[in-house]
Amino acid sequence: MNTPIRRIAIAVMALVLLLLGNLTYVQVVKAGDYRDDPRNQRVLLAEYARKRGQISADGQVLAQSVETDDRLKYQRQYTDGPAYSPLTGYYSVIYSSSGIERYADPVLNGSDDRLFARRLSDLITGRDPSGGNVVLTVKPSVQERAYEEMSKKGFEGAVVALQPKTGEILAMVSTPSFDPNPLASHNSGTQQQAWKADNAADPATLPNRAIDQTFPPGSTFKLVDTAAALQNGYTPDSQLTAAPNITLTGTNTTLENYAGTQCGTGQTASLREALARSCNTAFAQLGGELGADKIRAQADAFGIGRSDLSIPMPVTASGVGDLPDTAAVQQSSIGQRDVRLTPLQNAMIVASIANGGQTMAPHLIKEVQGPNLDVIDTTEPDRLGRSMPADVASTLTDLMLGSEARTSGGGKITGVQIASKTGTAEHGTDPKNTPPHAWYVAFAPANDPQVAVAVLVENGGDRALEATGGSVAAPIGRAVIAEALRGGQ
Amino acid sequence: MAAPGSGAARPGATNGREGAPALPTGRTIELLLLVFAAVIVTGALVLVEANQEQELTPTLLYVGLAYLVVLTLAHLAVRRFAPYADPLILPSVALLNGLGLVMIHRLDLADQDRAALLGQPLPGSLVFKQILWTAVGLALFIAVLWRVKDHRTLARYGFTCGFVGLVLLALPGLLPSSISEVNGAKLWIRIGGAGIQPGEFAKILLIVFFAAFLVQKRDLFSTAGRRFLGMELPRARDLAPLLVAWGLSVGVLVVERDLGSSLLFFGILLVLLYAATERVSWMLIGLGFFVVGALIAYQLFGHVQVRVQVWLDPFADYANRGYQIAQALFGLGTGGVGGTGLGAGRPDLVPFAESDFIWSSLGEELGLIGLASILVVYLVLITRGLRSALAVRDSFGKLLATGLSFAVALQIFVVIGGVTKLIPLTGLTLPFLSYGGSSLVANYALVAMLLRISNAARAPLTRRPAAPAVPIADAGTELVQRPAVGPTTGPLPGPTGGRP
Numbered sequence: 004m005n006t007p008i009r010r011i012a013i014a015v016m017a018l019v020l021l022l023l024g025n026l027t028y029v030q031v032v033k034a035g036d037y038r039d040d041p042r043n044q045r046v047l048l049a050e051y052a053r054k055r056g057q058i059s060a061d062g063q064v065l066a067q068s069v070e071t072d073d074r075l076k077y078q079r080q081y082t083d084g085p086a087y088s089p090l091t092g093y094y095s096v097i098y099s100s101s102g103i104e105r106y107a108d109p110v111l112n113g114s115d116d117r118l119f120a121r122r123l124s125d126l127i128t129g130r131d132p133s134g135g136n137v138v139l140t141v142k143p144s145v146q147e148r149a150y151e152e153m154s155k156k157g158f159e160g161a162v163v164a165l166q167p168k169t170g171e172i173l174a175m176v177s178t179p180s181f182d183p184n185p186l187a188s189h190n191s192g193t194q195q196q197a198w199k200a201d202n203a204a205d206p207a208t209l210p211n212r213a214i215d216q217t218f219p220p221g222s223t224f225k226l227v228d229t230a231a232a233l234q235n236g237y238t239p240d241s242q243l244t245a246a247p248n249i250t251l252t253g254t255n256t257t258l259e260n261y262a263g264t265q266c267g268t269g270q271t272a273s274l275r276e277a278l279a280r281s282c283n284t285a286f287a288q289l290g291g292e293l294g295a296d297k298i299r300a301q302a303d304a305f306g307i308g309r310s311d312l313s314i315p316m317p318v319t320a321s322g323v324g325d326l327p328d329t330a331a332v333q334q335s336s337i338g339q340r341d342v343r344l345t346p347l348q349n350a351m352i353v354a355s356i357a358n359g360g361q362t363m364a365p366h367l368i369k370e371v372q373g374p375n376l377d378v379i380d381t382t383e384p385d386r387l388g389r390s391m392p393a394d395v396a397s398t399l400t401d402l403m404l405g406s407e408a409r410t411s412g413g414g415k416i417t418g419v420q421i422a423s424k425t426g427t428a429e430h431g432t433d434p435k436n437t438p439p440h441a442w443y444v445a446f447a448p449a450n451d452p453q454v455a456v457a458v459l460v461e462n463g464g465d466r467a468l469e470a471t472g473g474s475v476a477a478p479i480g481r482a483v484i485a486e487a488l489r490g491g492q
Numbered sequence: 493m494a495a496p497g498s499g500a501a502r503p504g505a506t507n508g509r510e511g512a513p514a515l516p517t518g519r520t521i522e523l524l525l526l527v528f529a530a531v532i533v534t535g536a537l538v539l540v541e542a543n544q545e546q547e548l549t550p551t552l553l554y555v556g557l558a559y560l561v562v563l564t565l566a567h568l569a570v571r572r573f574a575p576y577a578d579p580l581i582l583p584s585v586a587l588l589n590g591l592g593l594v595m596i597h598r599l600d601l602a603d604q605d606r607a608a609l610l611g612q613p614l615p616g617s618l619v620f621k622q623i624l625w626t627a628v629g630l631a632l633f634i635a636v637l638w639r640v641k642d643h644r645t646l647a648r649y650g651f652t653c654g655f656v657g658l659v660l661l662a663l664p665g666l667l668p669s670s671i672s673e674v675n676g677a678k679l680w681i682r683i684g685g686a687g688i689q690p691g692e693f694a695k696i697l698l699i700v701f702f703a704a705f706l707v708q709k710r711d712l713f714s715t716a717g718r719r720f721l722g723m724e725l726p727r728a729r730d731l732a733p734l735l736v737a738w739g740l741s742v743g744v745l746v747v748e749r750d751l752g753s754s755l756l757f758f759g760i761l762l763v764l765l766y767a768a769t770e771r772v773s774w775m776l777i778g779l780g781f782f783v784v785g786a787l788i789a790y791q792l793f794g795h796v797q798v799r800v801q802v803w804l805d806p807f808a809d810y811a812n813r814g815y816q817i818a819q820a821l822f823g824l825g826t827g828g829v830g831g832t833g834l835g836a837g838r839p840d841l842v843p844f845a846e847s848d849f850i851w852s853s854l855g856e857e858l859g860l861i862g863l864a865s866i867l868v869v870y871l872v873l874i875t876r877g878l879r880s881a882l883a884v885r886d887s888f889g890k891l892l893a894t895g896l897s898f899a900v901a902l903q904i905f906v907v908i909g910g911v912t913k914l915i916p917l918t919g920l921t922l923p924f925l926s927y928g929g930s931s932l933v934a935n936y937a938l939v940a941m942l943l944r945i946s947n948a949a950r951a952p953l954t955r956r957p958a959a960p961a962v963p964i965a966d967a968g969t970e971l972v973q974r975p976a977v978g979p980t981t982g983p984l985p986g987p988t989g990g991r992p
Contacts, residue, residue, distance in 0.1 A: 005882050007767045008894050012878045015901040019871050022905060023864060025914040029824045030860040037825020042810060042818070045826045045838045045856075052836075191610055 052076055056111040056134035056374065058091050058103055060141040066091045066104070071189065079187035085180040086150040089161075089211040090139060090367065092316075093183035097194050102211070103137060103367065106315040110135040110371050117371060117379050135379065136372040140171035145454075148486040152479040153178040159461040160440075160476075161212035161346040164483055167354035167446060167455045169384040170363030172314065173487055174456075175347070181208040206461075214318045217343035218459060221428030222281045222472065223442045224338030226352055228290055229278055229402060231301035233395045235293060239402055242271040243285035251287070251330040258287050258333065261427065261471075279405035281425065283337045290336025295326035298336065304390040305352045306362055307344065314347075314367045321348040338428060350457035352390075353444045356399050357422070357452035360391040400449055407445065410473040414481035419488060420449035421481065425472030438463025443476035447484045454487035456480045518579030518950070519571050525583035526563050533559070533590030536834055540598045543835030552597065555623045559590060562623075562630045573637035574947035578880055581946065584873040585939050588924035589626060589932070591866065594834070595846070595853055596622050596927050602840030618846055618927055625929035629936030636940035643944045647888045650704025657697030660690035661740070665747035677919050678748040691744075691753050692934035695760070695899060696941070702761055703891035706768035710887065738781045742789075749795055752906055752918025758782060759902045760895055767894045768887075803916035816843045820852035820911050831859025846927040848919060851911045866925075867908075874901045880946035893945045896938050 029037075037043060054077055057067040065087045068077040079094045081087065092102015100108065109115035113122065113134035121135075149162040153176055164174040181204070185197035201209050210216060232241070245266035248259035266272040266282035277285035290298055302308065302323045310320035324341020326332050334340040347365060355362040364385040371380040391399070403422035410425050426442030429435070441464060446455035458480040463470030537556065541548070563586050570577050597619040607614050640646060646653070664672035664679050672678040680687045741758035744750060762778040789796045798813060806814035806821065819842040827837065839845045839853030846853070855863045877897030881890045900923050907926075910917035921931040923938075 004767050004770060004887065004890055007770050008878055008881050008890065011763055011767060011894060011898060012875060015874055015878070015898065016871070018901060018905045019867055022908050022912070022914065023867060025909070025912050026824075026855070026860055026863055029821060029912050030828055030855065030863075033821075034825040034828045037822050038828070040822060040825075043822035043826065044841065045822060048838050049832075049836075 053112060054133035054374075055079065055094075056113070056136040056372075058107075058111070058137050058139065060139040060143055060146075063143045065139070066094075066183075078189060079183075081183045081187070083147070084182040084184050085154075086147055086176070087141075088180050088183045089175055089177040089213060090141060090146075091183060093181075093186040095186040095194055095198070096189070097191060098186060098198050101209070102316060103139070106313070106317075107137045107368060110137055113374075115371070118373065121373050133374045135374060136376065137368055138370040138372060139367055140166070140173065140369040140382075141175070141367070142173045142487065144489070145174040145483060145487045146176065149174045149176040149479070149483045150178065150180070152482050153460075154180075156465050158464045158475075158479075159206045159212075160459040160464075162456065162458050162479065162483060163213050163347050163350040164454055164456045164487055165350050165354040165363075165365055167357035167452045168363065170354070170365045170387075171369065171384075172365055172367045173454060174483065175211070175213045175367070177210070177212040179204070179206060179208050211316070212459070212461075213346045214314065214316060215345075217319055217321055217345050217348075218440050218461070219428040219430050220338040220342060220344045220349055221426030221440065221442055222283075222338055223349055223352075223424050223426035223444045223457075224336070224342055224344075225278060225281065225286050226356065226399065226403070226424050226444070227301050227305060227307075228286050228293070228298065228336050229274065230305075230356070230391050230395065230399055231293055231297050232274065232289055233398055234301075234391060235297055237274055237289070239273060239275040239398060241274045243274060243277050243282075244288050245269055245272040245282065246284050249284045249287060251333050252291060253328060254330045256330070258283055258337070260284055275402055275405055278402045278424070279409045281406070286336050287333035291329045291333045293332075293336075294329075295332045298332060299323055299326065301390070304362075304388060305348075305355055306387055307348060312365075314365050316367070318347055318365075319345055321345050338426060346457045346459045349442065349444050349459075350455055353422075353424075353446050353457065354452075354455035355390045356396050356403070357446035357455050358396075359393040360389050360396040362387040362390050403445075404449055410443075410477050411471075412473045412475075412477035412481075414478040414485070416447075416481060416485045416488075419447050419484070421445050421447040421484060422449045422452075423477070423480070425477060427471045436468070438467045438470055441466075441470045441475035442472045443480040445477075445480050445484065447488065454484055456483050456487075458483070517575045518577070519567075519575060522570065522577075522579035522582055523567060525579065526567055526586055529583050529587040529590060530560060530563060532587060533594060536591060536594045537597070539833065540594055540601070540835035543833055544598070544601050546601065551617060551620060555593065555597070555619055558623045558627065559593060562626055566630055566633060569634040569637050570943060573634075573641075574943050576947045576951035577943040578876045578946035578950065580872055580876045581939060581943055584869050584876070585924055585936075587869055588866070588873075591854070592850065592922075592925035592927070593619055593622055593626070595839075595850055595857075595925070598835055598857075599840055599846045599853065601835075602838070602845075606840065621929070622927055622932070625932045626936075628929070629933040632933055633936040633940040636937050637944060640941070640944055643889050643892060643941065643948060644886055646700050646892070646941075647704040647707065650701050650708075653697040654701030654705070657694040657701055658740075660697065661694040661744065662747075663690055665744070672748075677750045679750055679753070679919075689928070689930040691748075691750075692930040693937075695753075695756065696896070696934060696938055698757070699760060699764070699895035699899060700892060702764050703888055703895055706764060706891055707888045710768050738778075738785060742785055746793075749793075750919060751796065751799060751916070752910075752920035755906055755918065756899070756902055756920065758785075760899050763898050763902075764891055764895050768891055799916040799918070803913060806913065816849065817911070817913060817917055819843070820849055821913060823852045823856035824912065827856040827859045829860045831855070831857050831862055833857060847921055848907070848926065849911055850922055850926045851908050854925070855912075867904075870900070870904050874898075876946070877942045880942060880949045883949035884945050885949070889945045889948060893942060896942050899938070900935075 038046065055068040058065045064082060066079060066081050069080050071078045081091060090103055092100055092104040094100045094104040111134045115135060118135050145164055153160060153162060158178055160178060162174060162176040166173055181201045185193050188194050247263050247265050248257045250257050260266060260283050266280055266285055267276050272282060272285055307321045307323060312318040321344040323335055326335060331340060335342050351362060351365060364387045366382050368382055370378050373379050400422045403424055404420060407421045407423040410423060423443060423445030428440040428442060430440060431437035441460040443458040446452045458476040460475045464475040466475055566582060570582060600617050600619050603615045664681060669678060671682050672680050674680050679689050679691055681690055738758060741754040744754040744757060765774045790800060802813050802817060806817040808814060810818050823839055823842055834857045837856040839856045842849045842852050854866065874897045877893055881893035884890055884893060903920060903923055906918055907920045907922050909915040921928045923935045
């Protein structure tokens with residue numbers, strides 16, 4: 004019976020060959036599909052075992068991985084978590100990640116192409132692979148001041164401070180904020196509890212209001228109208244209506260000035276005075292005269308409507324909405340109707356004016372470092388486009404100085420000229436009885452701008468229905484500017 | 493070269509062991525290979541510990557030492573009781589068992605990680621249980637080598653083996669589900685915390701029975717064969733053994749709801765039938781039975797349909813039934829050609845990673861290269877068993893060695909094929925690699941029997957206990973029988989002793 008045994012042996016080898024062939028199919032041909040399947044957590048989990056890079060700003064460590072006794076090896080720790088969490092985001096085993104943790108992940112986990120040489124040497128020397136570091140453009144003193152100003156009164160809202168010449172983000176605050184530390188806990192109970200609490204929080208704590216959400220800009224949008232007007236034959240002395248209210252073209256709807264007042268003393272008001280007093284009727288008329296196309300073109304020139312902006316976190320697109328008729332343009336010209344901006348976008352508008360009409364790409368990452376802190380890559384300032392000629396920007400700056408002079412609220416800085424505009428934006432289904440959003444956009448010093456800010460305080464802050472941009476948002480904006488200039492920018 | 497020596501040694505056999513040194517036993521090679529296996533296993537363990545950043549714990553040290561003691565004792569037992577046994581079989585087993593222990597330990601670490609993360613109490617160490625089962629397996633291994641001096645004595649207990657095997661096989665199916673059912677298959681006898689799968693032992697006992705039965709029946713076949721010369725198909729009444737085998741496997745499928753065991757029993761018995769009768773028609777008829785049985789089973793049983801659907805597309809029901817196989821495929825795909833490295837993957841994401849799915853665990857961390865190597869080790873084990881079947885002189889030994897070797901081959905095919913989506917998944921364990929006491933202990937017994945047969949195949953005739961006592965005339969009659977099997981195989985086994 005040796006012949007059948009030999010045949011059986013051959014059959015066994017055939018079976019093994021079949022297994023090997025199938026294994027080759029699974030582990031070579033289909034390997035990529037299986038590895039990259041979104042349901043396959045292995046690649047993600049491998050990251051957690053590696054030493055992740057740190058996030059720092061101006062020498063101050065904001066997020067770092069510390070070795071632990073438990074076997075997840077590295078615990079993510081955040082210094083001053085809530086103040087910086089809109090920037091750093093969180094890094095959770097269960098709930099993935101957000102912010103820089105998410106959008107600079109290739110650098111932090113070491114897989115970025117710029118770290119290739121380092122990885123190669125890790126492989127050769129047998130050193131434990133570790134991620135690169137991210138250095139932010141943020142000035143910690145400005146960030147912390149902005150957070151303190153917003154949170155000490157329990158305001159909901161956002162503050163963005165930009166260096167107008169480079170587009171560096173000096174501060175980006177969103178309040179109320181969350182602490183990313185419990186989300187990075189190695190105890191899943193703690194993680195789950197924190198996640199539940201963060202999601203249940205009202206007002207919400209997880210979104211970064213500065214880039215994730217859009218708000219009606221109110222009167223701050225008049226800067227866009229003015230920029231368009233100055234490039235289309237208007238001068239600061241062009242006369243506009245000073246009526247306390249007007250009826251929108253082709254409708255019965257009336258639009259009135261704040262508190263129903265006359266715009267100044269005369270029958271007409273100059274553009275300069277209209278901006279300084281923020282007269283709604285004048286700008287509604289101006290917008291109507293300019294027309295939808297010119298308003299929209301100017302908005303586009305400031306970057307409104309761009310959906311591809313990333314800092315590297317993606318920035319929600321701002322927009323002016325549909326402008327089907329003159330009434331819609333008139334309404335939209337005072338930053339109401341469907342006009343909606345992110346606080347970052349509003350900061351970009353003033354930064355562009357401050358930089359002589361040149362809009363710079365806002366960015367958060369200053370440098371990428373290797374694990375041993377040597378600089379691998381530095382972000383170069385990038386121009387997004389020109390919003391207006393330099394002389395128009397300079398005229399507009401002049402008008403904004405007039406606006407600042409008429410703006411109340413504390414915190415004025417002696418010896419520093421601030422160019423600003425306030426906004427008090429109505430919203431909701433019952434706008435007259437809903438506390439408005441208070442805005443303050445500004446840059447300083449006016450003659451050599453070093454910082455541009457946008458402050459948004461939602462739902463009236465501590466003044467409820469009485470709130471205005473000047474009374475609620477302006478003091479915060481000025482404090483942030485003072486802090487930014489103190490650093491000898 | 494040894495051929496003239498063995499002939500010359502025969503007359504001198506009575507005056508001592510001068511002839512023995514001329515015939516290498518292979519024990520030194522075995523020892524060296526065992527050391528080699530131990531080095532590989534130790535290396536694997538070091539890699540796991542390094543990648544998991546572990547320090548040596550006393551428990552692990554004991555497990556490692558216990559493993560080395562098992563290797564040593566097994567080697568000494570072979571030296572003592574089966575000195576001419578094949579030198580490659582035991583090292584193959586040692587390597588597989590060792591790699592299994594390392595992977596089980598690695599999965600222990602993952603379980604402890606998870607428990608720590610979830611704040612649960614630390615789970616018990618499976619590797620510690622597995623080394624205990626290895627020790628039990630070794631005890632049975634030594635007992636078989638010691639008590640079974642000649643495998644032919646087993647033939648005498650053929651019917652006893654068959655009866656006990658059937659009882660063991662049927663027992664879980666007849667016991668209440670609370671004792672016998674685990675994950676839908678009624679394969680267990682669980683008393684207290686411990687459980688055994690009697691099917692693993694039944695498998696070996698039934699192979700012994702069928703080998704013995706077919707050797708007896710084979711003489712009838714040979715006379716019958718002459719009477720019906722030129723007839724392609726066997727007589728209807730000769731189909732009885734096949735029908736019994738088929739009924740047995742269908743019974744297992746129905747009562748115990750276990751596709752894997754059913755397939756395994758039927759395949760082994762079919763191959764034994766073919767080896768005994770040398771008729772390909774048996775295989776064809778058997779495959780026909782298999783196809784019919786499979787079709788009927790698919791129509792009648794929901795669990796078979798589920799298995800087939802999951803096999804066709806595991807991702808269709810990813811969250812539930814397809815989860816395990818999908819995760820196994822993710823693991824294998826992530827491992828790719830080179831693997832993530834021992835201790836550096838996440839094999840614990842696959843349910844039953846340490847038992848039924850240890851193959852995907854190994855595949856994730858060792859890659860295709862590692863899996864191919866392990867397959868080759870299995871192939872060495874199986875082919876050395878089949879080689880012993882070729883070389884051994886008696887028909888019962890041939891059938892027994894074939895059955896045992898093929899049992900291992902079919903089992904790894906069914907398990908690995910199931911895990912890698914080549915065939916529908918069945919609930920079986922990989923011999924020596926998977927966590928599971930019954931499988932390990934039973935397979936140690938299986939290997940002891942293979943070693944016993946290979947010892948008989950390789951030992952010089954003079955060294956066989958019966959040879960010196962039997963007069964030359966009797967030895968002559970044995971020589972007359974062998975050419976009947978095949979003239980070319982006659983002179984081969986004795987003198988060369990199957991040396992590689």
